[in-house]
């Protein structure tokens with residue numbers, strides 16, 4: 014049973030009980046229907062309270078049941094809501110903590126709704142590429158009016174119950190500290206004899222100019238929805254609450270659109286991303302009950318671009334942080350850069366004015382290791398140079414208190430070598446933030462060969478506290494994200510050698526959905542970073558082939574936006590990339606110099622070569638165990654590299670294209686120019702003929 018049934022005097026209490034959030038899977042729906050039937054047939058029962066156990070009233074439908082026969086097995090969510098709505102005895106939804114999606118729709122089918130303050134109320138289906146499918150689009154407008162209901166349904170974000178107090182959605186929002194169940198039972202006793210029972214379906218939707226409002230809503234949504242069909246479908250379904258001939262017709266319309274949306278690639282990609290995010294924090298050999306270290310204070314070594322951003326993460330999460338720098342002016346610059354970010358936050362209304370000084374007060378600066386010795390965690394973000402890292406970690410090993418976590422933000426250096434500079438490699442871990450570190454969601458958590466399980470578990474919890482998506486990576490050059498990116502960028506430049514120009518490559522991949530093409534992105538990040546890495550690579554792996562074009566660019570000092578010239582030209586004070594004749598001439602000349610006859614490159618080839626370069630390397634990363642699962646690779650690319658969300662990440666995208674087709678393309682490219690870059694990943698070659706995908 015995944016709902017409990019108890020009778021308190023004349024009130025039956027049905028408690029949804031399906032941890033963690035009382036998802037409305039088949040067993041829970043069946044138990045709830047049985048509860049209503051038991052209450053109906055018990056003459057001593059005059060009213061019913063429907064509530065949820067534990068951390069939620071109900072988080073909604075069981076998403077894992079979508080696209081499976083279980084979702085359509087009776088009682089469906091529709092049937093459960095009908096049973097509740099048609100009950101001859103009043104049903105009171107007693108809401109606390111979370112009432113979302115199907116959970117809220119179930120409450121809308123009840124005759125009365127009472128809630129504790131602080132409950133999160135939402136119809137978030139749009140975030141999974143869907144619309145509410147169990148009457149939400151028909152019932153919510155009847156209670157909140159067209160405008161407010163549409164805002165909640167298209168936006169999908171939660172609203173606190175107390176903000177909805179006084180609306181028809183709630184008959185009562187209790188004061189803070191009220192004990193929900195006794196209050197809900199008292200309410201149920203009060204309405205036990207009220208007849209006729211109020212049903213949301215019987216209400217009319219009110220709006221002085223529904224047609225005008227809906228027309229402007231359509232225009233607005235069409236402009237903002239990008240490739241996603243769900244927001245427009247939300248508007249159409251809500252419109253049906255006004256235009257359909259009957260409530261039942263409106264429900265039918267909603268149902269049809271919902272079912273159709275479940276089959277779209279966009280919704281499948283969003284649901285994949287939803288689960289990918291949840292599984293990213295799970296490490297098979299680190300159980301959920303692994304003891305954690307306490308992180309109450311933090312330190313950051315190096316207050317440059319990354320160090321400043323990392324320090325803000327701690328301050329924003331309420332963890333006091335001390336920045337250690339080498340020289341006073343570098344420290345002053347770092348703290349000034351932080352202040353500027355917060356000031357801009359205040360100007361943009363993202364931060365209240367009084368919060369600025371509160372945040373700054375959380376961040377101290379020092380030039381002395383003694384001042385950070387007692388920090389629970391220290392994140393090193395000094396120059397990307399093994400010699401400098403060695404100095405810092407030897408010093409940290411000397412001064413830091415026992416049990417402090419020693420983290421490095423290195424992008425490319427060997428975390429195991431860094432750990433070996435200390436006598437406590439079990440305390441060392443990589444925390445690879447992305448730039449700008451106070452904005453980007455991704456945090457690669459790099460597990461060294463000796464990193465302690467408690468250190469890893471603590472880092473995973475910390476990533477949540479810092480509002481990051483933490484993805485665990487093993488140690489390799491570039492970890493998950495940058496190792497794949499190197500192959501992607503390599504192909505981007507080979508394409509230039511063969512006949513494309515930067516703006517064509519960028520345009521093609523941006524049309525595929527990337528936030529920014531490789532050349533605009535490199536100009537933003539700084540072309541000199543890759544230059545340094547290639548110089549190191551040339552020494553470490555002499556056989557590695559790559560185009561000399563980016564080196565030629567850097568030799569001209571074209572480092573990107575910061576020098577106003579990179580793959581593109583930039584006017585002073587502007588970020589707009591303007592195609593550069595100098596660069597385009599250089600590209601064409603370079604092709605001639607290396608004896609390549611330029612050809613027309615199709616946009617389709619650009620997309621295939623860039624995306625499959627990611628996929629092929631991603632497959633190697635999974636097979637080597639650097640990534641724990643394909644969905645982790647997808648999460649890295651969705652949250653850190655601007656991979657189009659509606660395509661679900663590179664590995665999910667490859668699955669949806671079909672691995673045989675991806676493998677055929679990789680084999681074709683392996684026959685072409687620079688074919689050595691295209692050795693098919695063994696995992697891809699193995700899975701393709703089996704009809705399997707990377708994600709199962």
Ligand code: NAI
Pocket residue numbers: 314315316317318319320337338339340343393394395396397398401404405422423424425445446447448
């Ligand atoms: P940066 O050059 O902006 O900052 C480095 C700072 O470290 C400077 O302020 C310098 O004064 C300070 N520093 C150097 N040696 C020090 C020492 N011995 N003690 C104390 N402070 C010292 O460099 P950035 O970009 O912030 O990079 C730092 C680290 O983060 C590098 O390992 C880099 O690979 C990594 N990283 C950089 C990313 C980026 O996009 N810039 C992204 C992710 C990681």
